[in-house]
Amino acid sequence: MRILVTGGAGFIGSHLCERLLNEGHNVVCMDNLYTGREENLQTFLGNPRFKFIRHDVQEPILMEVDLIYHLACPASPVHYQANPIYTIKTAFLGTLNVLELAKRLGVPVLLASTSEVYGDPIVHPQVEDYWGNVNPVGVRSCYDEGKRAAETLAMDYRRYYGVDSRIVRIFNTYGPRIDPRDGRVVSAFIVQALQDQPLTIYGDGRQTRSFCYVDDVVEGIKRVAAAREYPGPVNLGNPVELTVADLAAAVLAMTGSRSYVVHQPLPKDDPVRRRPDISRAKVIFGWEPKVSLEEGLRRTIVFIRQILADRGPVREQ
Numbered sequence: 001m002r003i004l005v006t007g008g009a010g011f012i013g014s015h016l017c018e019r020l021l022n023e024g025h026n027v028v029c030m031d032n033l034y035t036g037r038e039e040n041l042q043t044f045l046g047n048p049r050f051k052f053i054r055h056d057v058q059e060p061i062l063m064e065v066d067l068i069y070h071l072a073c074p075a076s077p078v079h080y081q082a083n084p085i086y087t088i089k090t091a092f093l094g095t096l097n098v099l100e101l102a103k104r105l106g107v108p109v110l111l112a113s114t115s116e117v118y119g120d121p122i123v124h125p126q127v128e129d130y131w132g133n134v135n136p137v138g139v140r141s142c143y144d145e146g147k148r149a150a151e152t153l154a155m156d157y158r159r160y161y162g163v164d165s166r167i168v169r170i171f172n173t174y175g176p177r178i179d180p181r182d183g184r185v186v187s188a189f190i191v192q193a194l195q196d197q198p199l200t201i202y203g204d205g206r207q208t209r210s211f212c213y214v215d216d217v218v219e220g221i222k223r224v225a226a227a228r229e230y231p232g233p234v235n236l237g238n239p240v241e242l243t244v245a246d247l248a249a250a251v252l253a254m255t256g257s258r259s260y261v262v263h264q265p266l267p268k269d270d271p272v273r274r275r276p277d278i279s280r281a282k283v284i285f286g287w288e289p290k291v292s293l294e295e296g297l298r299r300t301i302v303f304i305r306q307i308l309a310d311r312g313p314v315r316e317q
């Protein structure tokens with residue numbers, strides 16, 4: 001197949017491109033390199049079945065493909081809050097343009113949505129039928145509400161135009177090619193530990209998160225796109241819940257760092273608990289995460305150690 005991956009130069013997108021190439025597909029990666037990097041494409045840039053197109057998804061898209069994965073959007077709070085208008089425009093207009101393309105071509109399109117659509121949830125773990133607890137006017141709204149509007153568009157294109165749109169809601173993902181400066185907790189802790197800087201915990205550290213290794217997420221995304229027509233939304237994440245304090249301790253132990261933990265006030269609208277209910281993914285797609293936190297952290301530490309050696313220290317966020 002000829003497959004379009006928007007946001008393919010990003011963290012998750014580059015793994016997806018690589019995986020699709022390894023399976024023998026032709027891959028068109030469309031990205032404006034807002035947060036993505038050409039380095040992420042290095043291992044397969046020379047593959048004749050791979051094509052990189054620098055394009056902003058806020059602008060209309062014209063090409064011939066058989067399937068679309070739509071991932072283009074800044075994803076970490078540091079990046080999506082840097083220019084919130086850009087973020088919400090990318091989430092809405094980008095999805096609109098991608099859906100228009102899917103409608104014109106009559107091909108399936110998978111939207112990479114997020115657990116952020118649940119906001120600061122009051123239902124635990126989060127099931128897909130839960131509508132969320134989102135602040136529409138806060139600093140995270142550009143992303144949270146942008147993705148919620150993107151989901152609405154995907155479902156309305158399905159109902160109104162018959163577009164085969166599908167939605168996955170991705171929870172915290174980590175692994176090699178994660179941006180070491182994006183301020184997300186896994187990368188931030190590893191960078192701080194490797195640089196023997198204090199690990200910053202916001203709040204008391206008892207807030208929980210669940211972390212899914214990128215290969216598992218890519219497998220889930222592919223299954224939802226490839227299986228019989230099913231719109232979702234489908235949660236993709238690791239149901240193993242751990243506290244931020246426990247994660248800090250694991251990173252300190254695995255890096256052999258001499259560092260320690262410091263506490264700072266909790267940022268605005270930071271969710272207290274996040275854990276996916278993945279029953280839907282399990283029952284319908286036979287999907288569940290396979291890579292343990294220990295193994296995933298080990299591979300991510302190897303990657304970030306190499307980045308620090310190649311590019312020099314990352315400054316404190």
Ligand SMILES: NC(=O)c1ccc[n+]([C@@H]2O[C@H](COP(=O)([O-])OP(=O)(O)OC[C@H]3O[C@@H](n4cnc5c(N)ncnc54)[C@H](O)[C@@H]3O)[C@@H](O)[C@H]2O)c1
Pocket residue numbers: 006007008009010011012013030031032033034035036037055056057058070071072073074075076090094112113114115169170171172173174
């Ligand atoms: N990483 C996670 O934990 C996570 C969790 C939930 C959802 N997601 C979703 O998965 C997708 C990929 O996330 P990621 O972690 O790989 O982030 P990322 O920032 O590494 O990748 C996003 C990619 O989109 C590109 N992009 C941004 N705006 C664009 C635009 N207007 N036009 C074209 N390209 C544009 C960026 O340059 C980048 O390459 C995003 O849609 C994100 O919302 C990620």
